[in-house]
Amino acid sequence: MLILKKMGSIFIGVVLLFSYMATASASQSVSNSQVISIKAGIYQGQEWVAIEFSNLSGVPSCPVDNTHRLTLDPTTGYGKAMLSLAMQAKAAGTLVTASGNGTCRIDGIEDLKFLQLN
Numbered sequence: 282m283l284i285l286k287k288m289g290s291i292f293i294g295v296v297l298l299f300s301y302m303a304t305a306s307a308s309q310s311v312s313n314s315q316v317i318s319i320k321a322g323i324y325q326g327q328e329w330v331a332i333e334f335s336n337l338s339g340v341p342s343c344p345v346d347n348t349h350r351l352t353l354d355p356t357t358g359y360g361k362a363m364l365s366l367a368m369q370a371k372a373a374g375t376l377v378t379a380s381g382n383g384t385c386r387i388d389g390i391e392d393l394k395f396l397q398l399n
Contacts, residue, residue, distance in 0.1 A: 308339060308380060308381040308382060308383040308391060308394070309337040309338065309339040309348065309351065309380065309381045309391055310337065310338060310339050310378075310379065310380040310381070311334050311335075311336055311337045311338065311377070311378065311379050311380070312378045312399075313376045313377075313378070313399060314334040314335045314336050314337070314376060314377055314378075314379065315334070315335040315370070315374065315376060315377070316332060316333070316334060316335075316367050316370045316371040316377060317333040317334060317335055317349075318332075318333045318371075319331070319332050319333075319364075319367055319368060319371055320333075321355065324387050324388050327354075327386070327387065328354065328355055328356055329352050329353070329354065329355070329386075329387040329388075329390075330352065330353050330354075330355045330360070330364055330367075331350050331351070331352045331387070331390055332350065332351055332352070332353070332367045332379075332393065332396075333349050333350045334349055334350070334351070334377070334379060335349075336349075337349045337350075337351070337379075339381075343385035343389040343390065343391050350390050350391075351379060351381050351390065351391055351392065351393040352386070352387045352388075352390040352391070352392055352393060353392065353393045354386075363393055363396050366396050366397075366398060367396060369398065370398055375398050375399065376398075376399040377396060377397060377398055377399060378395070378396075378397045378399055379393065379395060379396045379397070380393075380394050380395045381393060381394055382394030
């Protein structure tokens with residue numbers, strides 16, 4: 282009986298682990314989308330830029346449902362390059378491909394991993 286209880290506990294732990302891994306790896310992505318808006322601000326002392334896309338798909342990994350938006354850190358070289366691409370796409374109406382990286386730092390918005398002008 283004790284062995285069955287331990288096996289049941291192990292089974293539940295494995296199920297929860299796989300559920301967490303599936304949720305943690307979820308991310309949004311988009312192909313042939315337009316940049317709708319670009320917003321910047323400071324949230325809890327951290328600078329951020331949120332980019333809204335016309336048709337992100339997938340489920341954000343964040344606990345807050347902020348679909349259609351991805352965020353970046355504009356203080357890094359990587360963030361500055363992504364922001365430059367987003368501004369160029371917005372100004373020219375160029376279609377983009379983008380994806381989130383499955384993590385959330387700012388106000389429940391998924392972090393931007395990849396941005397490409399099509």
